[in-house]
Amino acid sequence: MDPKAFYDLSYGVYIVSAWDNGRPTGCTANSAIQVTSSPATVLVSINKDNHTNRCIADCGHFAVSVLHEQSDPAVIGTFGFRSGKDFDKFAAVPYDVKDKMPVVRDSCAYIACKVIGTMDTPTHTVFLGEVFGAEKTGGGRPMTYAYYHNVIKGKTAKNAPTYQAETPAPAGKRVCSVCGYVYEGDFDALPDDWTCPVCGQPKSAFRKA
Template sequence: MNTMIFRDMSYGVYVTTSLDGDRPVGCITNSIMQITSDPATIAVSVNHDNYTNSCIAKTGKFAFSILSENSDPSLIGTFGFQSSREADKFKDVDMEMAAGLPVIKDSCGYVVCRVIDTMETQTHTVFLGEVIEAESYGKSDNAMTYAYYHKVVRGKAPKNAPTYLPEVDGKDTPSTEEKKTGKWVCQVCGYVYEGDELPADFKCPVCGQGADKFKKVE
């Protein structure tokens, strides 16, 4: 079975959020789709290991912000490669509250939903939500697709992502390109830096990790 064909399917990149009491929480998701138009309903798949999963279940609400190609790549590192159990992911993030839930302003816009049903799989919960609020920030930026994230941002999928492929995302390099000298790979998110040497003060533009988290590809 050639699972690489899954990469030809269309996905977006979203920050899905909820609340832990009064504390904002969130994670990166890419498996979101509109199910019906009237009433507008949305389905989102969230891994059981994501802390946001249990928070959505408790509050009965979720929101998602649609990242654009020009959204700060560090949002993916913050919300995709850390856990809300330990980290305050919203620290230093430009956000606002919409219908009682946190949303990211550095995005195309947001949608807020009330959970009306769920479906459990072995690893993920699919939350079905009725839209109660939605807004565009009026930007002309293209929405970021997962293909853009892999090919341009050059990141790999978190292990909790529905689209995680161990044979690709579990390797040191995020693509099947021929390995070359002068390539340094972030061991957290898979970002590839190309150059003669990796600067000692270099920070990964995707997850914000320092040079000590990079491994040279021989």
């Protein structure tokens, strides 16, 4: 079995959000697909270890914010590499409440769903949602997962279904200890308040490979 075959499946880049006892929370996801057109249903697959999984199950609703190619990569990092259990992700990322659901402002569309079915898998829960709200929130081309990897040089969180252990960074390069982003330039020349472009961590979170 060649894991490279899996890389040929196409995905987008989404923030899947829910309410956590009145506080908005969410996580980065690449798997959100429309399943039926009438009534419109959408499914998402969320790791059981993600705080968002429990919040969707508890509140019975989720929203999918579709990121576009110009969306700030730090949004992906904030939602993909930190836990909503101990960090208020939406305090760091501007959002609006649309159809009573928290939606990332820096997006091109959102889809709000009520959970009508679930499927259990070894590590993820597949939530099937009936759509009750969906709007375009901005222009811009939807970001594909390929764009995120090839253009933004983004990394995949360990909880993602598409996670594969990556080749270690070349010796001497600085690597973000949270998201694995490799800084290619002169690290010491960066200003002190520089942060990881993928997950927003400070310079102190970087280690030498």
